[in-house]
Amino acid sequence: MEQVAPLAANVRDAESVVVLTGAGISTESGIPDFRSDSGIWSRFDPEDFHYRRFRNDPAGFWEDRVELHKTMFGDGIKPNPAHDALRELAEGSYLHALVTQNTDGLHESAAATSAELIELHGNAHHVVCDSCGRRTNAGPVRERVESGARAPRCRDCDGIFKPDVVLFGEQLGKNDLQRARKLSREADVFLAIGSSLSVEPAASLPRIAERNNATTAVVNFDETTFSAVADFDIRGNVTNVLPALCEEVTD
Structure with missing residues (x-):
């Protein structure tokens, strides 16, 4: 934690601070990661959530997707102190952009929106019509599936709703990725938080x-793939490190 104070000085003096977050910031809220021994992909087959399956078997896809959502998010998932610290930095104009690999919506829930927010992989709490592009809340759509709807359809065009996340077999949104890269090029300080930095293109x-x-x-x-290169490599629980950093910056 001795690196927190000098990092805070850099954050405080920067004109542009960009943060990238990964699954490690959300596991502290009770959301399982994907690739550990007890992660999501130890309990579900990733192929069941491929865009190809959504197109060929939307009913089966959605049945499994509802179970995946319950396993990931359960009840009462809330932002943790790391999310809150980022919100406070944003509210103090010390954080200018937040790019996340997570689909849990917790940065949005923690009101970290006074900084620009880019959800690279989408938001699991929304759905999008695969035909007309209409976006809406996912809750009622999942309820329709649980009530027996074979494949939830858009009431505007009768297209099939898809989770508003990047499925296997889909590309990241071009505009979001271009924007994230531009912000990274222009950053004075860049923090990677709770990410192994092993998944491209975010890595x-x-x-x-x-x-x-x-x-x-x-x-x-x-340790991450970037740890040896980073100016600061801080090992620890993000719910301890981020509040300490926020306190140093705003004190």
Whole structure:
């Protein structure tokens, strides 16, 4: 934690601070990760959530998707102190953009919206019509599936609703990715929080920032692929490190 104070000084003096968050910030809210021994993909087959299956078997896809959602989010999932710390930094104009790999909507729930928010992989609490692009709340759609709807359809065009997330076999939204890369190039400080930085293209963002002379930091339990390059490599629980950083910045 001795690195927190000098990192805070960099954050306080920066004109542009960009944060990338991964699953490690949300596990502390009770949301399981995907790739650990007890993660989501140890309980579900990733192929069941491929865009190809959604197109070929929407009813089966949605039946499994509802079970996946229950397993991931359960009841009462709330932002944790790490989310709250990022919100406070944003409210104090110390955090300018937040890019997340997570689909849990917790940055939105923690009201971290005074900074620009880019959800690279979408938001699991919304659905989008695969035909007309209409977006709406996912809750009523999941209820329709649980009540026996074979495949939930859009009332505007009769297209099939899809979770508003990037499924296997789909590309990340081009505009979101381009914007995230631009923010990374322009950052004075770039923080990667709770991410193993092993999944592209998000993993490339801190390297883009580093190549453009940003001060870079990793906050994670374990070593990442970027740890040896980062100016600050802070190992620890994000719910301890982020509040401490916020306190140092705003004090």
